[in-house]
Amino acid sequence: MAQAVPAGQKWWSGGKSPFNVEYGKLMMWYFLMSDAFTFGAFLISYGSIRFASNGWPDPNEVFRAFPGMGETHLPLVFVSLMTFILIFSSVTMVLAVAAGHNNDQKGVTKWMIPTIIGGLAFLSCQAWEWTHLHGEGAWWGLNPFHNADGSAASTNFTNFFFTITGFHGFHVFSGVVINVIMLIKNLRGDFAKRGHYLMIEKAGLYWHFVDLVWVFVFTCFYLL
């Protein structure tokens, strides 16, 4: 880590890793960079189409339902719950990484389980939301919601919503699968045998990235 490096040390003189990061972890960072550009391209195209439109549906009218509450007007409540779930599972993931740093196999198990549960809870919430919107007649190519000013809306809104949240949900799903694999490997003692828990750190980077993307999806679709 940065603090441990003596001043004036030559990073590029060979014999050591110039970024002071293990290869796989560095490559995970670069993969996440490329993934960030994919999500960025999606969100920016959403933004430019929205800027190019005379009208757009009001998110507070579209996303106003909550499970088991019937016909309600509760904008932002359900999506806030989803946000809390994801932030919290991010925290338990960091705690798993911290436990890995201390070579604490039990601690990694203890914190990986709530992380996986959080991921599954988020996916369930999303499944409910999609089902609810589909029940209202929204889908790719179908938009039952009018623009905020009452004029007829194009299907751009639903197309972007389902594509981007779907792509994000797919990332959450793969993150859960990766975390389950990490949990199994940890329970088998693979990392304890190896002597380090860098795999947990790489899975953690991916998981935090999923949370990071959600922060932007949340703002772009539900707040703005």
Next chain:
Amino acid sequence: MSNIETAASHHHEPTFDTRPIWRTFWILLGITMVELVLATIHLKTGFPPKLVVNGIYLILTCAKAFYIIAEFMHLRHEIKNMIMTIAVPALLFVWFIIAFLWDGDSYKNLRNRYDQHHAEQSKVKAPTEEHEPAAKKPGSPE
């Protein structure tokens, strides 16, 4: 393992401090709460104009992104060269966002000016049938 050693695989600190993690969690939670309160106030009173509220949302979103990347993903504690290889390409987003949103806005203005039909059509109110979930089956034409 390769024989090139990294400090990350050799922990000089025996304990990993978990206090900053919880602090970051409370910060993220707090920012989200502020966003929600702001959204609710705007919805009820319409007081801070939409443009101002949106600006605040964007700043708060960037703050949340910073905390997640810096603390949860630990990037703040890596060495500077490595941070730069991540941060500098990410700056492309600044250009992308400005350029594409500007372009979208320009397209809208040009179309409204030269395609009067489009401009008028987008002002027409849609028939206000209260959407009944049963009546509108998915798969039916628009």
